[in-house]
Amino acid sequence: MTRRPASWLPIYAALYVAFLYAPVLLLPLFSVNNSATPTLPLAGFTWKWYQQLAGNRELVSAAWNSLAVGLATAVLATLLGICGARAVTRYRFRGKRPMSGLIMAPLVLPEIIVAISLLLVMLAFGLNLSLVTVTLGHVLICLPYSMVVLMSGFDGFGLSLEEASADLGETAFGTFRRVTLPMVAPAILSSLLVSFTISFDEFIVAFFLSGTDPTLPIYIWGQLRFASRLPAVLALGTIMLIGSFILVTIAEILRRRAVRRTQTDGCLFV
Amino acid sequence: MTVAAERIDAIVHERARRQSFHQSEQFRGLALISPTFLYAFILLLLPIVVVIAHSFWTQNYLTIDRTLTLANYRTALTDPMYLDHLMRSLGISLAVSIATVVLAYPIAYYISFHGGRHKNLWLFVIMVPFWTSYLLRVMAWKVILGYQGVLNTGLIGLGLISEPSSALLYNTPAVVIALTHAWAAFAILPIFVSLEKVDRSLLEAARDLGDGPVRAFVRVTLPLSMPGVISALLIVMIPTVGDYITPRLVGGTEGVMIANAIQTQFGRAANWPLGAALSVTTMVAVTAVAGLAVLALRALARAMR
Numbered sequence: 001m002t003r004r005p006a007s008w009l010p011i012y013a014a015l016y017v018a019f020l021y022a023p024v025l026l027l028p029l030f031s032v033n034n035s036a037t038p039t040l041p042l043a044g045f046t047w048k049w050y051q052q053l054a055g056n057r058e059l060v061s062a063a064w065n066s067l068a069v070g071l072a073t074a075v076l077a078t079l080l081g082i083c084g085a086r087a088v089t090r091y092r093f094r095g096k097r098p099m100s101g102l103i104m105a106p107l108v109l110p111e112i113i114v115a116i117s118l119l120l121v122m123l124a125f126g127l128n129l130s131l132v133t134v135t136l137g138h139v140l141i142c143l144p145y146s147m148v149v150l151m152s153g154f155d156g157f158g159l160s161l162e163e164a165s166a167d168l169g170e171t172a173f174g175t176f177r178r179v180t181l182p183m184v185a186p187a188i189l190s191s192l193l194v195s196f197t198i199s200f201d202e203f204i205v206a207f208f209l210s211g212t213d214p215t216l217p218i219y220i221w222g223q224l225r226f227a228s229r230l231p232a233v234l235a236l237g238t239i240m241l242i243g244s245f246i247l248v249t250i251a252e253i254l255r256r257r258a259v260r261r262t263q264t265d266g267c268l269f270v
Numbered sequence: 271m272t273v274a275a276e277r278i279d280a281i282v283h284e285r286a287r288r289q290s291f292h293q294s295e296q297f298r299g300l301a302l303i304s305p306t307f308l309y310a311f312i313l314l315l316l317p318i319v320v321v322i323a324h325s326f327w328t329q330n331y332l333t334i335d336r337t338l339t340l341a342n343y344r345t346a347l348t349d350p351m352y353l354d355h356l357m358r359s360l361g362i363s364l365a366v367s368i369a370t371v372v373l374a375y376p377i378a379y380y381i382s383f384h385g386g387r388h389k390n391l392w393l394f395v396i397m398v399p400f401w402t403s404y405l406l407r408v409m410a411w412k413v414i415l416g417y418q419g420v421l422n423t424g425l426i427g428l429g430l431i432s433e434p435s436s437a438l439l440y441n442t443p444a445v446v447i448a449l450t451h452a453w454a455a456f457a458i459l460p461i462f463v464s465l466e467k468v469d470r471s472l473l474e475a476a477r478d479l480g481d482g483p484v485r486a487f488v489r490v491t492l493p494l495s496m497p498g499v500i501s502a503l504l505i506v507m508i509p510t511v512g513d514y515i516t517p518r519l520v521g522g523t524e525g526v527m528i529a530n531a532i533q534t535q536f537g538r539a540a541n542w543p544l545g546a547a548l549s550v551t552t553m554v555a556v557t558a559v560a561g562l563a564v565l566a567l568r569a570l571a572r573a574m575r
Contacts, residue, residue, distance in 0.1 A: 110512025
């Protein structure tokens with residue numbers, strides 16, 4: 001077996017990464033460009049698009065909405081994810097496959113199908129659309145991701161440690177608090193961060209299920225109709241990109257720490 | 271006394287039986303997964319059943335007529351506009367899934383076979399853009415392909431074209447490009463996982479038996495990684511068929527997809543049953559196309575071996 005890669009492979013890999021990143025990096029680039037349209041050549045540096053964001057009341061309230069939905073979603077999805085992931089990694093029981101299959105299904109369904117079916121049920125039962133309905137939808141969307149992160153943290157976490165703790169006289173709660181929790185805490189934090197990031201950026205479900213209170217992506221969607229507001233949207237988008245990047249990086253570091261503790265290996269989703 | 275002893279015995283036995291059920295893996299597993307499962311059951315499975323039910327009903331101004339009918343499906347399958355949207359959506363999702371898989375395979379191969387100690391870092395670098403807002407990533411293509419966009423003004427600046435081209439944005443190719451970019455990273459993971467499972471000694475065996483690197487790849491690596499290729503294809507094809515943002519932002523009037531029609535039925539047109547029938551039709555159609563693609567790939571893998 002050759003140890004040396006074909007010479008075009010590393011070049012292709014570099015080009016591929018450039019293809020992935022270049023479009024995304026245009027947002028920060030044009031957010032500090034002193035021009036009302038994103039055109040080349042660049043027109044000089046400015047912070048003015050960011051300054052425009054500061055006093056915008058609509059934007060600030062949308063950001064608070066997204067924050068509230070994101071936090072609630074992260075907590076709920078992670079709590080439900082802990083139950084599901086623990087059950088799947090710890091026990092063997094009949095019905096495990098179809099049940100976890102249903103929980104993971106939103107990952108491979110078009111989001112619009114998830115969104116309209118939730119909308120139909122909520123309207124049919126006379127529920128008012130609000131940030132609560134958005135949160136309910138977001139938990140559903142985040143569950144598969146939360147499950148994957150937590151399963152990779154719980155997997156390989158042997159019973160022996162918990163049994164040893166019980167044998168040494170710890171109560172069930174003491175074992176959970178002093179043995180189980182420290183082992184899986186990084187995975188739980190990672191799941192919280194990933195769920196928050198997904199909810200914060202999610203558009204379709206929020207688009208269908210939100211009432212009069214917009215989340216941040218919905219606010220952006222509304223702004224896209226006005227060409228003159230594009231630079232401010234780019235500035236806002238840049239802040240969101242940086243936020244997502246930081247949260248996801250922390251999540252991955254934590255998840256890897258969790259995996260190292262339980263002696264398995266992989267990457268987010270692998 | 272014997273009667274009492276028997277009763278005690280029976281009670282003890284019954285209690286032990288009940289306890290063993292409570293402590294059994296079956297019970298504990300079900301109890302622990304049930305909150306999560308019930309959540310998905312109530313908020314995903316039941317709503318989908320409600321959608322399917324609606325697709326057989328009729329909208330009667332503000333009320334729903336619950337007489338069963340196939341009229342919605344007749345509209346969905348015969349109205350040229352819906353048929354056109356559906357066919358374009360299927361074509362776009364097929365093109366996008368093939369493009370992402372073809373583009374992703376060499377990367378997954380490079381990371382799996384030559385990533386060395388940096389495999390996790392590579393995967394992380396590739397996944398990061400995927401975690402940023404989907405809306406913003408699609409919006410970036412509007413900035414690139416627009417009439418006053420980066421590509422046009424850049425090419426003019428370089429002197430390659432004299433006036434901006436309006437052919438870049440608001441058409442089907444623009445939708446395919448934006449979607450391929452948005453889903454690129456997602457296709458890498460399943461392929462990478464299946465490549466990691468390829469037994470490296472099989473490749474050595476192939477080489478020892480006289481296969482060159484290309485032949486060994488085509489006859490060993492590629493067929494063995496086919497499960498990953500198939501799941502990558504599905505994990506891209508099925509969600510993209512119902513994409514709403516991309517056609518709205520970069521598709522223009524030519525690149526309209528079925529999700530836009532579905533949204534109209536639930537919004538302005540207020541015809542839920544027709545929207546439901548369009549949704550069900552789309553899911554059935556994309557499942558059929560995906561099934562055919564899987565069969566074709568399996569046959570291909572068999573033929574190569």
